Amino acid sequence: MKYLRLVALIGILAIVLYPLLWMLSTSFKPDEEIVGGIGLLPKDPQPSNYIDGWNSLDVSFTRFFINSAVIAGVSVVFNCVSCLLTAYAFARLRFRARGLWFTLMIGTLLLPGHVLIVPHYILFKTFGWIDTPLPLVVPKLLATEAFFIFLMVQFMRGIPRDLDDAASIDGAGPYQIFWRIIVPLSKPALVTTAIFTFIWTWNDFFSQLVYLSGLDNITVPVALRNFLDSTGQSSLGPMFAMSVLSLLPVFAFFVAFQRMLVQGINTSGLKG
Template identity: 45%
Template structure:
């Protein structure tokens, strides 16, 4: 029995390691290719070890194109992403608290409408939103990317937080009310501190979705000095096929570093927030 169990464990771990390597291979290839000479990137595509380490790809790529370097793109992405994360946390937590704890007219109907918006593709609302933002003069600014995060919350985040709040005993709310807390006081002093794992999950998802977003910046941002990292990478490519792939892959590698760092520091809270959502 011990030999069979050992054999099954070995087979299992070999399969998991092999499958994991296949999944992570494109990222490893990108990092390795960012240090390869230009002629070696596609001629020796399967290799993960450069014959010569070309560190110049990083400073060359950082200079960007024209008069706009990637320092501008990273700064723009950091501004937009940070504000969107703050907006998603604030608005989604307040809306979720209202649906999870408060009783008001048309609560069921409004919650059904909120859940229905999850199934709507972004492309359906893209044209009406663009017309609205164009009429109020927000096109070619960061406002269309940031302000919606502060208005009403993101439906997916609201649903996730509602499920988490429902797992918090109502007796805590009642005890706080007996001690003199208002409705907002219960949210601020009791619910919000207990939402920490779920809020970290919301922050990480909001960060990843906003940092990687390509369509919204492409639609609303026309000035190169306002472009985010995703637009900077796209504009780095030459339409005639003469793309300098080494610097492009170097900047692509750098663009992934913020997400890797955040996940490494907050993966504990991410797993906890997802695993405990909806548990009583």
């Protein structure tokens, strides 16, 4: 039984890792071998695919990585700050129609994001923000991510209110309670929000394709699309090479905060 379980786990691991191994192997293959063969190992390895992919477009891939890093980094900061403040208001403060506003906020989760693309595009075009990072980062400062607000609210509801009462007796107001008690104790939920925001923003293709058009302003996911030209011809080897490199920041970010991510998901789901 023990060996059967081990074999089953190895089989599942192989199925999960095979697409990544195939992409890594393909990044070293010439275009003819990618199209004409299905083997995993390259017959004629081409390490030059990475150099060609990095410099094959009119703009170096360095620029695209910088654009993605700036947009993802700013989005993480803006989203964490705005969602944390909003969640604190819903979880700890009392104000008129709090339940109604919270219900409306949760209701936005049922609204498909694609139906908002056209009105958002018209609005941002009126502001003159098209082909700039502003449409991608400014909404994050306005607490538009209801999922993360809900996650933080659930976490904060698990923090004993006795801490608030004790701080109030000592003369602390809502702002002091927020900065000195809620923020330090909400670190797991905050890290969870940061990780998912970074991953989703870094991998986002549709929104960045809609709002960014200039070659100097596009991000890594949009730049990968440019390896396919209008005639249908493509540089498959360099494209896969850059795809492998585009996964490294996400993988490193996830590994660095893996423990905090698991802790944040567990505590946010169990407390409330």
